[in-house]
Amino acid sequence: MDNYIESSWKEKLQPEFEKVYFKSLIDFLSKERNVGGSCIFPEEKLIFRAFDACPFEKVKVVVLGQDPYPTKGHAHGLCFSVNNEVSPLPKSLKNIFKELSSDLEKPERTLGDLNDWAEQGVLLLNTVLTVREGEADSHAKKGWELFTDAVMSLLSEKEGVVYILWGGKAQKKAIHINRSKNFVIESSHPSPLSSYRGFFGSKPFSKTNDYITKQGKCQIVWC
Secondary structure (H helix, E strand, O other), rough: OOOOOOHHHEEEEHHHHOHHHHHHHHHHHHHHOOOOOOOOOHHHHHOOOHHOOOHHHHHEEEEEOOOOOOOOOOOOOOOOOOOOOOOOOOOHHHHHHHHHHHOOOOOOOOOOOOHHHHHOEEEEEEOOOOEEEEOOOOOOOOOOHHHHHHHHHHOOOOOOOOOEOOHHHHHHHHHOOOOOOEEEEEEEEOOOOOOHHHHOOOHHHHHHHHHHHHHHOOOOOOO
């Protein structure tokens, strides 16, 4: 796998690429593709898209997902996001848009590509960056969690960042966040299996904009 990644992130993450765990992770992915013949999502050139779309110095908000969509044609490197051609939307993304509409009292968003969020400083990061087709969580505990731990530790250098942690796997990363200098929003995952446990009504979008406005930053245009 080519470890191309946006320059500001590459400089900070280069030590991770040299570590034993990351080299083992690359070997695992290579065997998955070349020996096992598995289809892996997202495609190789999009694995680090979250970083390419949102350089380190521009990060204002971090949204943490779990792992990419395992459905062909869905995952494209930004957590929860899909290409605009995807219909119907994944159920978790549909629930995110329902909460967004309720929170901001605006019409429900219909297009699934969240690149416009990334361009405004929202890092849309999964805790695991690849998945085997049709098998959610299939690339867990292969090394990606260590890599995204390192990302979170690097982000701790910044202050005034909003962290939106949906679900238990994302919330485990909270140990890397300095809550006294940043703002953490936690709720259940937007999946239909858990959204009713506190995701709906949590108002993460308005809370985010209220906080970053107080930091003197431009609000995120969510829809």
